[in-house]
Amino acid sequence: xxxxxxxxxxxxxxxxxxxxxxxxxxxxxxxxxxxxxxxxxxxxxxxxxxxxxxxxxxxxxxxxxxxxxxxxxxxxxxxxxxxxxxxxxxxxxxxxxxxxxxxxxxxxxxxxxxxxxxxxxxxxxxxxxxxxxxxxxxxxxxxxxxxxxxxxxxxxxxxxxxxxxxxxxxxxxxxxxxxxxxxxxxxxxxxxxxxxxxxxxxxxxxxxxxxxxxxxxxxxxxxxxxx
Numbered sequence: 001x002x003x004x005x006x007x008x009x010x011x012x013x014x015x016x017x018x019x020x021x022x023x024x025x026x027x028x029x030x031x032x033x034x035x036x037x038x039x040x041x042x043x044x045x046x047x048x049x050x051x052x053x054x055x056x057x058x059x060x061x062x063x064x065x066x067x068x069x070x071x072x073x074x075x076x077x078x079x080x081x082x083x084x085x086x087x088x089x090x091x092x093x094x095x096x097x098x099x100x101x102x103x104x105x106x107x108x109x110x111x112x113x114x115x116x117x118x119x120x121x122x123x124x125x126x127x128x129x130x131x132x133x134x135x136x137x138x139x140x141x142x143x144x145x146x147x148x149x150x151x152x153x154x155x156x157x158x159x160x161x162x163x164x165x166x167x168x169x170x171x172x173x174x175x176x177x178x179x180x181x182x183x184x185x186x187x188x189x190x191x192x193x194x195x196x197x198x199x200x201x202x203x204x205x206x207x208x209x210x211x212x213x214x215x216x217x218x219x220x221x222x223x224x225x226x227x
Contacts, residue, residue: 013050018059021049023068033070035061035116060123061116081113086121087135088164089113090128095167098176098185098193100129136172141165142209158207166209167195174214183216192217 025041026033035052042049055064093101093111103125106115115125122128135141142165162170171193177184183191196215199205215223 013054013058015059018050018055019064019067022055022064024049026068026070031070033065056116056119057124057126060119060127062120063123081117081121083121083131086113086118086128087132090118090132091136091164091168094132095164095171098171136165136168142169155204156201156206160201160207162195162207162212166207166212169209170195170212170214173209177214178216178219179213180215180219183218194220196220196223 022033022038024046025038028041028045029037035056038052038055042051052061055061059067089112090101093105096110097105101111103115105111106113106118118128119125122131175184176186176193178191178193185191185193194215194217196213197205197207198211198213201207205211
């Protein structure tokens, strides 16, 4: 499987400068700080400090809290949502959008968790994406999920259903493009990609990475032989 890569952010301020801004705000609020308080301080008191987005992106909000000695509250500790749940949701969103999700996608309501749940857990959105890529590149990522072992028939070793992990792996391997015509949502937002069995499942084809391909809806519907 091809490894997906993300672009690095360019830092405009040093970590030390950002933490000095962070300490200034924390001291002003007697050790209590949230992104709302931080932004209120920047808006009403000192517009020269870095915005909270820069802190989240470069250092990570949760990490900054720890570095300046601010005690994490229950929400910031984020105990209720596991790392696996956050990564699974990012996987669902990645497959749904058929591209790398952005913070705008998170804010739009497409994701069931707010952006700060990711930054609290992983440090920043950039770190979240890095952790996601490490997770998907893990050798155990495509380990069969027995909970999805349904709809099997005699002669089949796998289910007809293509789970999210396998869909993502096929899309990444095929560079999010149709294997027949090269159509991609990156060039045309109207393009819809499907994951298709090369050897139809109805004719003995298995649901494995080697027997799956990415097709646009036009090419898939034009095959004339359903998978």
